Amino acid sequence: MWENGLTKLLKIKYPIIQAPMAGGVTSSELVAGVSNTGGLGMIGAGYMSPDQMQNQIREIRQLTDKPIGVNLFLPSNYTANEEKLHKAKALLQSVKEKFNIEKEPVLPAHEQDIKTFNEQLNIIIEEKVPICSFTFGLPSPEVVVKMREFGIIMIGTATTVQEALMNEKAGMNAVVVQGSEAGGHRGTFHTEEKHSLIGLMSLIPQVADRINLPLIAAGGIMDGRGIMAAKCLGAVGVQMGTAFLVCEESGANTLHKEAIINASEEEVILTKAFSGKMARGLNNTFIEEMSRYEDVFPEYPLQNELTKEIRKASAANGTTEYMSLWSGQSPRIAKKLTVRELMNNIVMDVEKTRGSL
Numbered sequence: 122m123w124e125n126g127l128t129k130l131l132k133i134k135y136p137i138i139q140a141p142m143a144g145g146v147t148s149s150e151l152v153a154g155v156s157n158t159g160g161l162g163m164i165g166a167g168y169m170s171p172d173q174m175q176n177q178i179r180e181i182r183q184l185t186d187k188p189i190g191v192n193l194f195l196p197s198n199y200t201a202n203e204e205k206l207h208k209a210k211a212l213l214q215s216v217k218e219k220f221n222i223e224k225e226p227v228l229p230a231h232e233q234d235i236k237t238f239n240e241q242l243n244i245i246i247e248e249k250v251p252i253c254s255f256t257f258g259l260p261s262p263e264v265v266v267k268m269r270e271f272g273i274i275m276i277g278t279a280t281t282v283q284e285a286l287m288n289e290k291a292g293m294n295a296v297v298v299q300g301s302e303a304g305g306h307r308g309t310f311h312t313e314e315k316h317s318l319i320g321l322m323s324l325i326p327q328v329a330d331r332i333n334l335p336l337i338a339a340g341g342i343m344d345g346r347g348i349m350a351a352k353c354l355g356a357v358g359v360q361m362g363t364a365f366l367v368c369e370e371s372g373a374n375t376l377h378k379e380a381i382i383n384a385s386e387e388e389v390i391l392t393k394a395f396s397g398k399m400a401r402g403l404n405n406t407f408i409e410e411m412s413r414y415e416d417v418f419p420e421y422p423l424q425n426e427l428t429k430e431i432r433k434a435s436a437a438n439g440t441t442e443y444m445s446l447w448s449g450q451s452p453r454i455a456k457k458l459t460v461r462e463l464m465n466n467i468v469m470d471v472e473k474t475r476g477s478l
């Protein structure tokens with residue numbers, strides 16, 4: 122009952138993908154744990170240096186011989202607006218003082234981001250990683266040709282029908298359809314952010330009617346019920362973030378895990394305050410204090426760098442109030458489990474739900 126086009130494409134038993142979660146969540150134990158239990162473990166390599174990424178791939182290979190994937194961020198083209206940077210720094214100064222942060226942020230450079238991205242691609246090829254997914258944009262035709270040449274399966278991300286069509290045209294083998302429920306950053310790259318907030322219930326069937334790629338549903342899915350619903354709407358697989366983030370093996374900060382476990386859906390909001398790009402997570406003091414300045418802040422990834430030390434200091438000081446607590450809209454279903462327990466529960470749930478349908 123589990124085998125379908127996606128499981129065959131990815132050579133996995135269950136069409137369950139552990140969402141790549143950049144920023145230290147996707148520990149080697151988490152990724153290998155998911156792959157070893159029949160799903161697909163993915164490294165969130167968005168913020169990694171090529172070396173860090175290579176080391177982790179090798180470490181995971183010691184823990185599993187099953188397929189794994191790597192997720193990359195397409196480098197965004199941004200302009201460093203001096204006035205915005207100046208204003209943002211001034212607005213963040215009081216928070217920096219609260220945590221005695223003296224370190225000045227090192228701003229990223231677009232050329233360097235492109236170089237890093239290309240080096241990451243080369244490592245994926247060199248290490249023979251079978252699956253590579255992308256967010257925040259589409260790889261160039263040259264990259265697609267090169268990856269295809271090495272037999273690497275490519276998965277794109279879409280938040281609207283238009284973006285899904287663009288993924289299909291670009292030559293992706295499958296596409297993650299990210300609903301507005303999803304935790305973390307929006308993968309939106311073409312549509313205006315405010316017009317890209319489509320719930321999964323609406324998005325999946327509208328995409329399914331128009332494209333022929335295997336669809337992977339993402340956003341708010343935590344258990345078998347979510348998987349069955351996504352399948353009924355036209356998806357052949359799911360990508361789950363928050364459910365895996367709270368697992369024992371995940372590398373997320375314990376404060377982050379606890380905050381999700383104790384949260385209600387009403388606390389989950391969208392913000393641009395941490396990074397300059399819209400993302401979903403738990404509300405806290407930083408978001409409340411900064412919400413009215415969202416349009417003043419420089420765009421991603423500049424704002425992300427400006428707030429980096431603040432987020433770190435908040436965690437180091439044991440407070441969640443200035444951390445980015447990314448979470449999808451279903452925190453009440455999050456459970457502290459091992460990966461094996463979560464995977465077993467999902468499989469049993471689906472079999473049960475299927476029977477009752």
Ligand SMILES: Cc1cc2nc3c(=O)[nH]c(=O)nc-3n(C[C@H](O)[C@H](O)[C@H](O)COP(=O)(O)O)c2cc1C
Nearest residue numbers: 140142143256303304305339340341362363447449
């Ligand atoms: C902490 C966190 C980090 C994330 N980082 C990434 C990432 O690096 N790349 C990516 O494609 N998606 C990322 N996502 C989004 C997921 O791929 C997925 O869309 C989302 O987790 C689905 O919603 P859910 O959390 O309710 O399951 C992240 C999500 C979370 C919660």
